[in-house]
Every structure is written in structure tokens, then in C-alpha cells.
Amino acid sequence: MITEEKLKILTEGAKYDVSCSSSGSSRKNKGGMGNGYVAGCCHSFTPDGRCISLLKILMSNHCIYSCRYCPNRADPDIPRAVATPEEICELVIDFYKRNYIEGLFLSSAVYRSPDYTMELLLRTVKMLRTQYNFHGYIHLKGIPRADMGMVRQAALYVDRMSYNIELPSERSLKLLAPQKDKESLLSPMRALTQEKAEYAQERKSSLFLPAGQTTQMIVGASPESDGQILRLTQSLYRNMGLKRVYYSSYVPVVHDSVLPDKPVGQLREHRLYQADWLLRFYGFTADEIAPEGENLPMDLDPKCAWALRNPQFFPVEINRAPLEALLRVPGIGAKSAYKITEARRFAALGFEDLGRMRVVLKRARHFITCKGKYYGAKNESAVRGLLAAPAERAEQLSLFSDRETALAALTGDL
Ligand code: SF4
Incomplete structure (x- = not known):
């Protein structure tokens, strides 16, 4: 059984990730526990107005990387914890039976190595589906640079996966997340998109990431304009078939001289979400919404x-x-x-x-x-x-x- 202290550390560490939400997945109960609902998970509103919830937790907050904006990065002296796959599974089932949650959002810092972390995540989701017979919604975070064989296997057990792009340009990644690069984030997304298309061709799309992929970008930690962010978003929708791009306005949770010391207002994030809707449902292009080097106006939608x-x-x-x-x-x-x-x-x-x-x-x-x-x-x-x-x-x-x-x-x- 997971201790209360460990649970507190691992759920606290997951709270800055916004790339969960509405899932679009429909997973039927086959005699086990739980159902994945069409309209999603993670405090998201279903079409009938229902708000459903999920357990949002890290496998570990003990990271070997040092992304400068992240409270879980390697250097600070903060309480650290690692859960076992068994602990996460027991927690999910326990919370599900108590009616606290209807699904799981499982992420992790890079603990020991990308492969080691991915193996822990894979064991957890496989165990939940095959041993605990849990059919509820699962959103799993992909670990950059982890073995693609394990990533593909995990995709067979979960509804949705996401790799967080975090920063909209290679230059900002180099400066703020030096152990990551664009390719280490985009190539697994591309591989999953291709494999999903192959499953769809064989009319088996429900077997492989039925709720697709999402990603998240931090807005305002680096100097990229809304115009640049929207062009990247458009290409992710068109070329990667992503279901959603989430925007998280930058909030300084660690002090670092290269980062802004004030939070970016939520209005900028809100305008980006509005622009995102224009891309997805209203037939607009990024070029029409904002010139490349400019931000969206604050006073008008x-x-x-x-x-x-x-x-x-x-x-x-x-x-x-x-x-x-x-x-x-x-x-x-x-x-x-x-x-x-x-x-x-x-x-x-x-x-x-x-x-x-x-x-x-x-x-x-x-x-x-x-x-x-x-x-x-x-x-x-x-x-x-x-x-x-x-x-x-x-x-x-x-x-x-x-x-x-x-x-x-x-x-x-x-
Ligand atoms: S990889 Fe970077 S963003 Fe992710 S937990 Fe580690 S330091 Fe934080």
C-alpha cells in the first residue's frame, strides 16, 4: 500500500501537467471494472454536463534531467519518491471502488534512465488491464528517448498518450531543457501516429491508442510569439493527427535567472485556446489568425x-x-x-x-x-x-x- 507521504509527493509533482482532459475514448467494460467514456477524463465536462475525474500522479518525481522551469528537476533538495507498479495499481482500484476517480493520468520524471522509467510505466498499465481487469480511461505520458518497442506496447493498453513539447522552438529547448531536443519529442509521436494509421487501415483502431495523442506547450517561459506557437500547433494537427494541443501559461515555480520572474497572465493562454478552436473547427489557418512574429490581441478574441x-x-x-x-x-x-x-x-x-x-x-x-x-x-x-x-x-x-x-x-x- 502506498504511503500517504509518497502519495502527496507524487500527486503534487503531477499538478503542472495540463495535457489531459477530454479523451474521446470509448472503452467497454468486458466483465471487469470501469468504463472509458466517450467524452473523456480528468475533470472534463462530458456532453451531458457531467464532470468526471481521474487520478493524476507521477510514477516518480526523481528526475535525472534538469529542465530549468521544472520543480522536479535533478538538483533541488526536495522530498523525492518512487512508486511501484503494484502501488499505483492498488491505488487506482481502491480509488475507483470508492468512486473517487474514473480513470488514471500517469506521468513520470525520468527516473534512472528513459528506458527504466518507461519499463515501470509499461508494467503498471499492463498490470492494470490484464491482472486487475481495469477498463477505465488511462492517459500515459511518453518518456522521450525511451525504447520505442516499450512505447508501442504501452500504446496497446492505454487510451491516450502524450509527449509534452513544452517549448515551441529548438533554441528554447536547448536553453531551458538541455537534455531534450525536438526530434526526441517528435519522432515517437510520429511513430505512434503511423502505427495508429496502420491499425485503422485494418479496422482495428480501438486496439491502439483509441483516444489518440495530445501535447502541451508552456506559454511565456521563452520568447516565442503566439504566431509561432499557432504555426507549430497547426502542423501538429495536420501532420501528426494530434487530438489536442494544450497551453499552459508560465508560472514561476522555481527561481532561475533565465526565466521570467512573473507569471504570464491567463488571458494569453485563453486567447491561444480560442485561436486553437478556430484552427480545429472554424476553417481558419494560423497565417490568418496571427502573423508569425506577433502575439494575439488581448482586447479582442x-x-x-x-x-x-x-x-x-x-x-x-x-x-x-x-x-x-x-x-x-x-x-x-x-x-x-x-x-x-x-x-x-x-x-x-x-x-x-x-x-x-x-x-x-x-x-x-x-x-x-x-x-x-x-x-x-x-x-x-x-x-x-x-x-x-x-x-x-x-x-x-x-x-x-x-x-x-x-x-x-x-x-x-x-
Ligand atoms: S524531464 Fe524535465 S520536465 Fe520532465 S520531470 Fe524531468 S526535469 Fe521535469
Whole structure:
């Protein structure tokens, strides 16, 4: 049985990893315990509004590497611990039976060597599935430079794997995480993507990483702009087939002279998530969202900012515009756009009909016409004034300052 002290150290060490969340995996119970749910794990909201939880823990916080931003790096004199595979398995089953968790997010510092650590992780997930008959959701962190044979085997037992890119450029990796390089992170991701495609070709995709791969980037620990981060994100979605890229705004948890001494505001992270939704669900490209060397504006969400930079595109007529054009209108989310295209087949839509389709009219009205009539402000500067948060307040603004914005944050509607 794992001691309380060890549990505290290993769960505390895992808390900075945000690359878990909604899984998309569906694993059926075959007479054992637990189910992997379609909509995910780790304090994530399912489509029916349920929040489900998972045990987020490290195998060890005893690292041989020295990433300068990391509290678990080799040098500091902090309490260290290593769990055994048996301890993790017993804990998962115990917590599952008590209804504390529905899945596991298992990560680790690089303990002794990449291969040694990967072997511990592999033994744990294999044991959970084969000896403890646990069918709940498992998200496993991959260990860079570990033997790919073990990584591939692990992928057969878990729902999702992730390698954290952490820093968006090779230069920053060299400076802040000198034992890692881009290739040691990207090549296992690439190999897993290829193998998953082979399983899919044989119609066996449920056997190999059914919930795919994710990654995480730290925002603001290094000088890369949002434009650079979004280009890397776009290439990860297009070339690696990643399910999600997570962004974690930098928080100084260790003192180091090359790192910023102040946290990066959460608003920057929030804007990146909004831009990420535009890439995944709204047909935007990184080039359209932010120039390579620039950050996203803080006072406008990235869709409004794009709309104001492209006035020639607007207004779009709600009753005629193709779906792709509707998706570009600020305030019209992906679901609303589909609803509009369905509803207008039967009757022309008026302005008052849009509110019922969850269109955020206070934004959309400036970019649309309904039956040829325009309901927005008279000129661009008036529109900007109505949409933008005052620059000096933008950093302090509550991210979810009204009901519509809070709802949009949950649904990803922009
Ligand atoms: S590899 Fe780097 S980020 Fe990961 S635990 Fe070790 S020091 Fe921390």
C-alpha cells in the first residue's frame, strides 16, 4: 500500500501537467471494472454536463534531467519518491471502488534512465488491464528517448498518450531543457501516429491508442510569439493527427535567472485556446489568425480581430452565405452555423430568429444582414469600440465576464 507521504509527493509533482482532459475514448467494460467514456477524463465536462475525474500522479518525481522551469528537476533538495507498479495499481482500484476517480493520468520524471522509467510505466498499465481487469480511461505520458518497442506496447493498453513539447522552438529547448531536443519529442509521436494509421487501415483502431495523442506547450517561459506557437500547433494537427494541443501559461515555480520572474497572465493562454478552436473547427489557418512574429490581441478574441482586419468579407447574408462564411462571423459558433443552414431551408430567417439558435447577437449583428437588413454599428471604429475590452482592463478582465462568454468557454463557440 502506498504511503500517504509518497502519495502527496507524487500527486503534487503531477499538478503542472495540463495535457489531459477530454479523451474521446470509448472503452467497454468486458466483465471487469470501469468504463472509458466517450467524452473523456480528468475533470472534463462530458456532453451531458457531467464532470468526471481521474487520478493524476507521477510514477516518480526523481528526475535525472534538469529542465530549468521544472520543480522536479535533478538538483533541488526536495522530498523525492518512487512508486511501484503494484502501488499505483492498488491505488487506482481502491480509488475507483470508492468512486473517487474514473480513470488514471500517469506521468513520470525520468527516473534512472528513459528506458527504466518507461519499463515501470509499461508494467503498471499492463498490470492494470490484464491482472486487475481495469477498463477505465488511462492517459500515459511518453518518456522521450525511451525504447520505442516499450512505447508501442504501452500504446496497446492505454487510451491516450502524450509527449509534452513544452517549448515551441529548438533554441528554447536547448536553453531551458538541455537534455531534450525536438526530434526526441517528435519522432515517437510520429511513430505512434503511423502505427495508429496502420491499425485503422485494418479496422482495428480501438486496439491502439483509441483516444489518440495530445501535447502541451508552456506559454511565456521563452520568447516565442503566439504566431509561432499557432504555426507549430497547426502542423501538429495536420501532420501528426494530434487530438489536442494544450497551453499552459508560465508560472514561476522555481527561481532561475533565465526565466521570467512573473507569471504570464491567463488571458494569453485563453486567447491561444480560442485561436486553437478556430484552427480545429472554424476553417481558419494560423497565417490568418496571427502573423508569425506577433502575439494575439488581448482586447479582442481572435475571431473578432480577424473580422475587423477583413472588412471586405462582411456583412454576410444569413439566408444565403455558405457554411464556411457563417463560421467566420464573430458570435456564430459551429453549432449555430449548422442550425442556420438547416433552418433556412424551410423559411428565410429574421434577426429575431438568430437568438434562438444561440447566436451571440451583440457580436454577430455587426457582421451580418438578415433579409438584406443590417443591424450593427455604423462604422468600423464604432464596432471596434463595442467589441473590444479597454486595453488597460483587458489583463484584469474576468475571462468569463458574462453568461454568454462563460457558455462560449465551455462549448468553444466564438
Ligand atoms: S524531464 Fe524535465 S520536465 Fe520532465 S520531470 Fe524531468 S526535469 Fe521535469
